Amino acid sequence: MLDIAIEADSEWDSSSGWEALVRRAAEAAIAESLFPHLASTERSVELSVRLTSNEEVRALNAQWRDKDKPTNVLSFPLAEADELEAEAHDGPELMLGDIVLAHGVCSTEAKDKAISMEAHASHLLVHGTLHLLGYDHGDDDEAADMEAREVRALARLGIANPYAEAR
Structure with missing residues (x-):
């Protein structure tokens, strides 16, 4: 069972349904990982998401x-x-980790990408979830694998390939 703890600062518009969006993104990423069982196991699997300000993310990034x-x-x-x-199924709760998004950076990037x-x-939540599942983009092979998983996860959500225009 996937348990998601989400905390959002006031600048994240509460009418956007962030809880449902986070769940869908995390489940899509898990489905495209080597660990798809994590989304449906009886074992408690926890993911924590913090939607916050640029200032808080800057401090975490520095630290x-x-x-x-x-x-x-x-x-x-x-x-x-x-x-x-x-x-x-009877194991202890599995703590995947924490994902933190910066509102200002995300908002600017979304506008720039139209x-x-x-x-x-x-x-970004798919990307972050894949990191929690051990994926990285430290070299070309890892980056290609992670990007392909992101693209497939986003397709599950009806979101176009974000890398297509960059090429």
């Missing part, structure tokens, strides 16, 4: 990544690879 600037999304994985692979804030946030 954890030594980059004193805001970024669109940060991911803080908690689960180890063997925990992700385990299908134990897409809705919800579509862009969905992409």
